[in-house]
Amino acid sequence: MPLIETTALEMRYDGGVTALADLTLAIEAGVVGLVGVNGAGKTTLIKLALGLLTPTGGGIRVLGLDPVADGDRVRAKVGYMPEHDCLPPDMIAAEFVTHMARMSGLPAAAARERASETLRHVGLYEERYRRIGGYSTGMKQRVKLAQALVHDPELLLLDEPTNGLDPAGRRAMLDLVHRIGTEFGVSVVICSHLLGEIERICTSLVAIDAGRLLRSASLSAMTEHNDLLVVEVDAGADRLADALTAAGLDVRRDNRVLTVRLGDDDGPAYDLIRDAVADLDLALHRLERQRHQVADLFRDLPTPAVTRV
């Protein structure tokens, strides 16, 4: 069963702004990166999944439930970490997370126990007895994550969890999210406009742009081998290209770099390239199988869809 499944989902706001248009996707268990530029509709999708907004068209199912009709049952099983600051400054972190656990339906004793455990998991120890107002941004992000995790949700929705963090803080936060997804066994949907940052920790990626699905695939499928061989020579690339074409290979040239399409039997191609380079007396720099980069997802798009780091 997919965690989140949408069919022709459409969301128009009152002002006439279309946040999502004809979005059909299925998010499977694991650590799923939801990428798209700011304003692509990531936050809207999350709010629809929580049942906080009612879609203007199409359907959405979360954990097999309809978030509009069964909002409370969905929200009991889902943890949400919003993008922006949302913590009461004059409360003590441990008390706040306990309170949020009770708001999710945990009995008082269990709420207290899980609150202090969860705060420890996100890396807050003695600090948890201080007021949130005195926390650094990194600590606040951890409290936000703790309140989303405290009731042991089946699905965790994280909206830009690395917002406002320094590089070390980002790394720590991403490692933590990775741990939650793998060791803790909680499925995670992590929103980001920074593809390079989250591709490291995700098992699959969903890219949306202007409210439409751009691409959705598991990360291994995205980065698997393809049948292109990259050949880079110092000079004389044009001569090499001619020679290889004459030998019956499918060659494309981009300055000093040639890409050669391999057939079903890739043995002869390597030999042909070796011989051609030797015959022409060229300096060979690189000969390798091309791998898809996650960024290739967005390379062929007409508009710059995703900011890369």
Next chain:
Amino acid sequence: MSEPGVIHDIGYQRYAGPRLGPGYSARSLYVHSLRGAYGLGRSPWAKVLPIGLLGLASIAALILVIVNSQLPAPVIDYVGIASTFTFAATVFVAVVAPELVSVDLRTKLLQLYLSRPLSRSAYALTKVAALATATFLLFAIPMLVMFIGMAFGTDTGIGGVFDELGGLLLGLLAAVVHAALLAALGLPIASLSGRRVFATGMIIGVFLLTAPISAILRELDPGALGALAGLLDPTSLLNGVDTWLFGSDIALGAIDGYGPVYGAVTLALIALGTACAVWRYRGIDS
């Protein structure tokens, strides 16, 4: 203190225990808000005003006990406390209502609440209930102080204690009416602004600026208009209800035979205010 960023592996435990429903969430929010109204679980400064007002009201009740026991007939009875403390309760609501809702709006804590099983309407109703309870306590505790004092000071034995108990119950009933109206008016006003200062200002404005209007009308026209002028401001309205229902003798103005009108308007305002609070949160941006 641990080094930030280091995560020690103590293993994550899944939670297999009971998950209680939205009713439990609402109860948790109610208790949390009620405590928060008196600054419990918050910074020391947050306690100053609400606890201070409660303390002053209790001291006033104690003084009344002494005065009442020295004079042949009590100057102010339990319903009298409800009537005369309305002003203090107004200030209390003006300070506490923004604390209960404006802070949630301002810090965006509301979106965390809404992402939990609790519904929007339940949130609004819970907050109204918490504010009403907090306001009720502001009336009820001084009444209890007065009851204890009067019961010990009675010179007619157990019969006197029962007399006092009857008066106390009547007073508590008046307190319920006062608290419900003040909360039902104060909360939706406070929920309009995320800035505590503005919210407090708006509540004070509505409660206190309407008072002179009805006072002027009362002065101008001693007839029906004057008798109905009290409907315009909450303090006079509640005073009218006290006069009508409980025969309070501390009247701000004559209500003539319009007691039932005062009662009906009070009920209508409680319902309207509560509905406004629910309506306000129905459309709020999460």
